[in-house]
Ligand SMILES: Nc1nc2c(ncn2[C@@H]2O[C@H](COP(=O)(O)OP(=O)(O)OP(=O)(O)O)[C@@H](O)[C@H]2O)c(=O)[nH]1
């Protein structure tokens with residue numbers, strides 16, 4: 008048997024992985040050995056070298072979390088071993104509150120810190136509207152930073168660098184919010200690194216579907232995932248879903264039925280709070296939607 012080496016997954020493209028070996032051991036193209044060795048970016052793995060630049064992943068070391076999305080048919084890993092989620096929104100184009108809400112639920116389920124960034128504040132026309140839409144989330148205690156990556160890169164860097172240093176952060180954002188521009192600001196060598204990864208994985212024009220891990224100049228890692236439209240959370244239990252809505256928590260003991268699902272039950276404390284305007288309609292609607300998707 009060849010020597011075993013440890014490394015971290017720094018890129019994934021389907022079932023193709025790039026592994027950065029410890030102790031400056033270089034890059035290895037890695038393949039999972041069978042279905043159960045499917046790894047995610049951020050995973051620490053043991054691999055067995057098969058050639059100069061290729062190896063087989065023989066073990067995935069225990070992860071402290073794994074963020075993924077799922078529907079009835081498949082699940083898709085986003086990243087492993089995270090501390091933080093950085094959600095990039097913009098004044099324009101219009102951001103989806105549904106995707107934002109789902110990302111917040113996923114973060115809560117994995118005990119991740121959340122940082123929401125409202126980018127393109129230099130585009131004034133939609134600024135007030137975007138701020139108003141984010142008030143609910145500010146009220147829930149989420150930190151919302153305002154940036155203009157293009158018009159004011161220095162200030163953006165100042166706001167974010169300290170918050171990312173020394174931590175593992177996953178960047179999520181719909182297309183067009185300024186995610187790539189932000190990565191290039193925070194990781195000056197990002198474009199060169201991506202070219203290197205594309206060559207190693209021979210992804211060619213599919214580069215945009217890569218998930219990539221960058222080491223930050225200040226320490227810590229930033230993981231850039233491709234934008235997506237769907238964020239299914241089928242795999243989360245009903246209990247986890249309820250807990251993910253912080254604003255429901257004060258009411259949970261006060262429903263008439265101990266096993267109340269807070270959907271249509273009489274004397275439900277959550278529904279009463281909703282009727283009084285203490286819980287936002289859109290948030291409860293998302294909760295109902297997530298529950299409904301589990302049953303389909
Ligand atoms: N006005 C303004 N435009 C910005 C700002 N940040 C990014 N943009 C522009 O918004 C557009 C989208 O930015 P990208 O960084 O490519 O967005 P993305 O989120 O990576 O989107 P995809 O590449 O589609 O995934 C580009 O034309 C950027 O130049 C900003 O702060 N202000």
Ligand SMILES: [Zn+2]
Pocket residue numbers: 262263267268269270272274275276277278
């Ligand atoms: Zn209830």
